[in-house]
Amino acid sequence: MDIARIAVHESVAKACPLEAMVAALQGPDVPVETVGDDASFDASDCVVTFSPREAFLDAAWVHGIRAGYDEFDVDAYEAAGTVLTNSTGIHGDTVPETVVGYLTAFARRLHVYRDRQGDSDWTQEPYDAPFTLTGEQVCVVGLGTIGQGVADRTDALGMDVVGVRRSGDPAENVERVYTPDELDAAVADARFVVLCCPLTEETEGMVDAALLAQMRADSYLVNVARGPVVVEDALLNALDDGTIAGAALDAHWEEPLPDDHPLWDHESAIVTPHVAASTSRYHEDIAALVQENVERIDRGESLRNRVA
Ligand code: NAD
Numbered sequence: 630m631d632i633a634r635i636a637v638h639e640s641v642a643k644a645c646p647l648e649a650m651v652a653a654l655q656g657p658d659v660p661v662e663t664v665g666d667d668a669s670f671d672a673s674d675c676v677v678t679f680s681p682r683e684a685f686l687d688a689a690w691v692h693g694i695r696a697g698y699d700e701f702d703v704d705a706y707e708a709a710g711t712v713l714t715n716s717t718g719i720h721g722d723t724v725p726e727t728v729v730g731y732l733t734a735f736a737r738r739l740h741v742y743r744d745r746q747g748d749s750d751w752t753q754e755p756y757d758a759p760f761t762l763t764g765e766q767v768c769v770v771g772l773g774t775i776g777q778g779v780a781d782r783t784d785a786l787g788m789d790v791v792g793v794r795r796s797g798d799p800a801e802n803v804e805r806v807y808t809p810d811e812l813d814a815a816v817a818d819a820r821f822v823v824l825c826c827p828l829t830e831e832t833e834g835m836v837d838a839a840l841l842a843q844m845r846a847d848s849y850l851v852n853v854a855r856g857p858v859v860v861e862d863a864l865l866n867a868l869d870d871g872t873i874a875g876a877a878l879d880a881h882w883e884e885p886l887p888d889d890h891p892l893w894d895h896e897s898a899i900v901t902p903h904v905a906a907s908t909s910r911y912h913e914d915i916a917a918l919v920q921e922n923v924e925r926i927d928r929g930e931s932l933r934n935r936v937a
Contacts, residue, residue, distance in 0.1 A: 636664040636688070639665050639666075670688035680700065715936050769783075790802055792806050795808065795809060827855070834860050836858060841872050850864070865891055879902075
């Protein structure tokens with residue numbers, strides 16, 4: 630593979646300013662330019678993009694600037710012989726810090742007081758509402774970059790960390806690792822269940838009414854993965870009937886979440902607009918990944934984060 634152009638697709642603007650991405654990717658050898666949906670590609674192009682487009686299959690290599698690549702047709706990339714890489718590995722601080730924020734808000738009731746602040750409302754939560762994270766159990770589902778970051782931070786806060794990973798192998802700072810077929814048992818004692826897995830055929834609809842019923846009535850679900858990992862109606866019912874105590878959702882079934890969606894006003898929910906990974910240096914993190922792979926191509930090595 631010989632890369633003669635890096636084409637930054639305009640959809641990148643969903644995650645960071647286009648100009649910043651172009652500037653960060655500029656190097657001495659390969660020209661960088663922005664492209665829109667009218668662009669065409671050939672076998673010397675690398676495309677850097679947020680969203681997939683069919684025309685990208687004509688390029689040599691497409692780099693998706695998100696960790697999840699569920700929107701890309703991996704089979705079509707393999708059939709076309711187009712290399713596809715993703716951005717796993719750069720979200721180990723951002724998303725876990727956001728998760729700690731959700732957990733802290735629920736335990737210390739910060740989201741409730743922030744809501745009341747607008748009404749100059751001094752009402753204090755009931756005596757039995759606040760609790761400490763220390764000593765509580767968290768179940769981290771998916772122990773990759775994000776899951777390990779959540780495990781490290783929650784362990785440091787004195788939480789009892791259990792996790793779910795396909796191999797079942799031990800993980801650092803995780804006291805007990807379950808396999809996906811033991812998910813019921815993994816969530817049963819947890820005060821928090823944090824979803825950090827990709828959206829795949831296996832994980833779609835994984836959190837359904839039956840799994841929510843296995844969770845404690847005083848537990849919270851955190852979804853920083855992808856919306857369809859959770860069955861929407863099942864979660865809404867579980868929040869309404871007190872099957873679980875609350876949920877923090879950064880990933881949704883439809884994005885933006887529709888204006889009339891019941892979660893917006895749900896007092897037990899924290900809704901964020903898919904920003905758990907946001908950082909003012911996202912463009913630099915992506916550029917470092919792309920540049921590392923450009924160098925690997927020059928050296929004839931295999932690419933990092935290759936998914937097709
Ligand atoms: P990663 O590839 O480093 O880790 C994912 C882990 O999940 C892997 O270890 C994988 O083996 C594991 N896994 C797969 N199926 C599983 C299952 N059924 N049960 C348990 N574990 C399973 O990816 P990452 O960077 O940690 O990101 C994870 C996911 O989080 C992404 O695929 C993406 O969907 C989502 N994400 C969301 C945001 C956001 O802004 N909210 C940002 C980045 C990533």
